[in-house]
Amino acid sequence: xxxxxxxxxxxxxxxAVYGFAxxxxxxxxxxxxxxxxxxxxxxxxxxxxxxxxxxxxGSASVLxxxxxxxxxxxxxxxxxxxxxxxxSGLSLRMKLLTIHITGDENWVLTMVERAKDPTxxxxxxxxSGLVMISVWTVSTTxxxxxxxxxxxxxxxxxxxAFTAAFIAMARGLWCGYANxxxxxxxxxxxxxxxxxxxxxxxxxxxxxxxxxxxxxxxRKRGSTPQ
Numbered sequence: 001x002x003x004x005x006x007x008x009x010x011x012x013x014x015x016a017v018y019g020f021a022x023x024x025x026x027x028x029x030x031x032x033x034x035x036x037x038x039x040x041x042x043x044x045x046x047x048x049x050x051x052x053x054x055x056x057x058g059s060a061s062v063l064x065x066x067x068x069x070x071x072x073x074x075x076x077x078x079x080x081x082x083x084x085x086x087x088s089g090l091s092l093r094m095k096l097l098t099i100h101i102t103g104d105e106n107w108v109l110t111m112v113e114r115a116k117d118p119t120x121x122x123x124x125x126x127x128s129g130l131v132m133i134s135v136w137t138v139s140t141t142x143x144x145x146x147x148x149x150x151x152x153x154x155x156x157x158x159x160x161a162f163t164a165a166f167i168a169m170a171r172g173l174w175c176g177y178a179n180x181x182x183x184x185x186x187x188x189x190x191x192x193x194x195x196x197x198x199x200x201x202x203x204x205x206x207x208x209x210x211x212x213x214x215x216x217x218x219r220k221r222g223s224t225p226q
Contacts, residue, residue: 004106004127007113011105012131015046016139022046023143026053036144040137044103048073074205078212079107086110086121098122101129103136181218186211 019040026036031053043049048070080099087095106128114120190207198206 001123001127001130004110004124004129005131007124008106008109008128008131011109012135015105015132016135018046019136019139020143020146022050022053023140023145024147025050025143026140027144027147029053031144033141033144033147037137037141040140041133044100044133044136045073045076046103046136075208076102079104082111083107083125086114086125090122094122098126098129101126101133103129103132106132182211182215185214 023033023036026039026049027033031039039049079102083099083102087098090098102125106125109128110120110125113124186207188207189210190203193203193206
């Protein structure tokens with residue numbers, strides 16, 4: 001576990017920045033700091049939390065906010081499926097705990113490290129996950145506490161922190177030009193669906209499904225993109 005905890009520290013530092021930004025944003029639309037803390041600890045899915053808060057601030061609909069966040073979290077179906085070998089041998093309780101503390105960052109890091117060293121497994125994932133959920137919860141709470149006194153988030157340019165984090169994670173998963181077609185098709189589809197006025201969460205899911213479909217077709221023809 002120590003290996004994973006240490007390896008995730010650079011990503012955790014970045015997560016702390018956009019975690020603080022999320023807490024600040026949530027506070028500015030009316031979320032109490034303790035509500036942000038509970039949301040971060042119980043949901044632990046940064047991008048879906050952001051979408052849920054944006055939906056809530058725009059429509060004040062709890063159902064709409066919950067559905068928007070849930071739609072974006074559909075990606076975890078694929079993430080959990082990719083961890084079947086990593087989680088094998090764990091008890092059901094440990095599997096559920098590990099899945100809960102698995103986020104985009106520690107999943108990406110585990111997959112990248114596992115590609116280099118197949119012995120990397122659940123202990124690495126758990127160690128990195130414990131660090132990430134702790135950093136995320138603390139940073140979002142601090143952001144929410146500060147949110148009532150600091151000016152608008154966008155004045156600091158912190159809004160781009162979310163995008164920058166995902167670009168950095170995507171770079172770690174890039175395996176060469178074999179990824180170009182599914183990635184670009186996913187990007188184009190997402191932009192097209194957003195331009196039609198579809199909520200961003202559903203557009204992202206649509207783009208992801210398009211990329212997965214094309215990747216599947218490429219695999220069937222004998223290629224092996226990751």
